[in-house]
Amino acid sequence: MHQLTLAEIARGLADKKFSSEELTKVLLARIAQLDPQLNSFISLTEDLALTQAKAADARRANGESGPLLGAPIAHKDLFCTQGIRTSCGSKMLDNFKAPYDATVVAKLAAAGAVTLGKTNMDEFAMGSANESSYYGAVKNPWNLEHVPGGSSGGSAAAVAARLLPAATGTDTGGSIRQPAALTNLTGLKPTYGRVSRWGMIAYASSLDQGGPMARTAEDCAILLQGMAGFDPNDSTSIDEPVPDYSASLNGSLQGLRIGVPKEYFSAGLDPRIAELIHNSVKELEKLGAVIKEISLPNMQHAIPAYYVIAPAEASSNLSRFDGVRFGYRCEDPKNLEDLYKRSRGEGFGPEVQRRIMVGAYALSAGYYDAYYLKAQKIRRLIKNDFMAAFNEVDIILGPTTPNPAWKLGAKNSDPVAAYLEDVYTITANLAGLPGLSMPAGFVDGLPVGVQLLAPYFQEGRLLNVAHQYQLNTDWHTRTPTGF
Numbered sequence: 168m169h170q171l172t173l174a175e176i177a178r179g180l181a182d183k184k185f186s187s188e189e190l191t192k193v194l195l196a197r198i199a200q201l202d203p204q205l206n207s208f209i210s211l212t213e214d215l216a217l218t219q220a221k222a223a224d225a226r227r228a229n230g231e232s233g234p235l236l237g238a239p240i241a242h243k244d245l246f247c248t249q250g251i252r253t254s255c256g257s258k259m260l261d262n263f264k265a266p267y268d269a270t271v272v273a274k275l276a277a278a279g280a281v282t283l284g285k286t287n288m289d290e291f292a293m294g295s296a297n298e299s300s301y302y303g304a305v306k307n308p309w310n311l312e313h314v315p316g317g318s319s320g321g322s323a324a325a326v327a328a329r330l331l332p333a334a335t336g337t338d339t340g341g342s343i344r345q346p347a348a349l350t351n352l353t354g355l356k357p358t359y360g361r362v363s364r365w366g367m368i369a370y371a372s373s374l375d376q377g378g379p380m381a382r383t384a385e386d387c388a389i390l391l392q393g394m395a396g397f398d399p400n401d402s403t404s405i406d407e408p409v410p411d412y413s414a415s416l417n418g419s420l421q422g423l424r425i426g427v428p429k430e431y432f433s434a435g436l437d438p439r440i441a442e443l444i445h446n447s448v449k450e451l452e453k454l455g456a457v458i459k460e461i462s463l464p465n466m467q468h469a470i471p472a473y474y475v476i477a478p479a480e481a482s483s484n485l486s487r488f489d490g491v492r493f494g495y496r497c498e499d500p501k502n503l504e505d506l507y508k509r510s511r512g513e514g515f516g517p518e519v520q521r522r523i524m525v526g527a528y529a530l531s532a533g534y535y536d537a538y539y540l541k542a543q544k545i546r547r548l549i550k551n552d553f554m555a556a557f558n559e560v561d562i563i564l565g566p567t568t569p570n571p572a573w574k575l576g577a578k579n580s581d582p583v584a585a586y587l588e589d590v591y592t593i594t595a596n597l598a599g600l601p602g603l604s605m606p607a608g609f610v611d612g613l614p615v616g617v618q619l620l621a622p623y624f625q626e627g628r629l630l631n632v633a634h635q636y637q638l639n640t641d642w643h644t645r646t647p648t649g650f
């Protein structure tokens with residue numbers, strides 16, 4: 168049963184082959200048995216899951232239907248869940264029980280999804296390896312000595328290991344797409360403003376976006392349908408109608424114009440990944456797509472711009488965790504200053520402290536123009552590059568990451584080495600565009616992802632291309648040994 172996708176679960180529940188309660192019990196037992204190897208969950212919510220599963224079964228018995236009714240999922244531990252620990256992977260929020268549900272959590276619960284637990288993540292979503300979590304590193308089910316990617320590494324490892332069919336993630340600079348690539352999943356970062364950020368603990372508010380992680384594009388369509396939509400509680404939410412994503416899966420790719428940026432294949436990209444990306448291009452050509460070389464000339468400036476803007480916003484967002492208004496409070500403070508300093512010094516881990524310092528520096532008087540303002544100008548140039556490219560093509564295709572999953576600890580002493588892994592993903596966040604990563608093959612037994620980017624609100628186009636690709640390839644169906 169644990170091999171079933173969301174789409175298959177929906178059919179099985181509708182045909183009364185099994186109940187949501189039965190399925191939930193199977194998956195909870197599987198998590199108890201296998202997760203100790205992976206560390207993909209921070210909290211399990213067995214009681215809530217069984218209550219929700221029984222309620223979903225009762226709703227089905229009453230004639231209700233829907234693809235998420237009774238479907239087991241998990242939430243990255245930065246989506247607020249009422250009465251349940253919402254840690255953001257940090258000691259700072261280790262004992263924080265959210266007083267309300269995030270909009271995404273509430274919407275999925277209303278659609279009948281069953282929450283099995285909260286997944287592990289890099290502290291405050293800062294990282295690309297899931298090693299900065301207060302709750303310990305997550306292991307990649309494809310090779311337990313390797314990282315699963317980050318920051319949504321817990322969601323990725325759990326879904327890849329068939330502990331559950333799908334989970335939510337968030338993507339500020341690649342944290343849905345990169346871990347999806349490194350664990351052989353399909354993951355989608357929607358257009359900025361498509362999915363509500365209300366109740367999603369902020370890292371960098373102008374870049375953060377929640378989205379689905381699953382094994383197939385078909386399942387991402389189902390989960391995104393439950394997450395997307397206008398939310399008056401989020402001032403950056405956009406009031407655009409939500410299309411039927413599942414209905415968009417079956418469009419023909421005949422004549423689809425795919426742009427492949429020449430900058431993507433410069434030094435730094437593992438040549439074995441480059442070859443797999445070329446293979447995926449050939450596959451899409453067979454399906455009728457037309458390939459065109461394009462250029463994104465400002466891409467080389469994306470990492471420095473991102474690593475100024477994201478820390479700048481983080482330094483502001485994280486100022487609320489001071490031991491008074493929010494978060495961990497140190498023992499026996501001598502005075503107010505000591506309370507602030509030690510609460511933040513003890514509550515935040517080293518990567519979070521580094522980014523707060525970088526961000527505060529970039530925003531400080533005298534440096535603002537040189538760093539923050541400059542980075543914002545680069546951000547606009549990157550967006551303009553994309554706008555020009557999308558005048559010529561319908562989709563942009565390339566690698567999701569320059570390398571497959573690295574060994575645990577390999578980049579710990581050099582944060583910049585980890586930052587460089589984000590080179591293909593962060594431009595979509597800087598421009599606010601939707602992006603998807605899907606399985607494209609293996610290197611040394613480790614999964615490789617191909618990334619697709621589309622114009623604003625064209626999530627349906629991304630899902631369409633990925634679904635057609637998955638109907639004609641079987642990379643996404645491969646299961647890690649031992650799971």
Ligand code: GLN
Pocket residue numbers: 292293294295317318337338339340341342343370477589
């Ligand atoms: N790896 C990037 C960072 O560390 C992206 C993280 C994210 O998308 N949350 O900032």
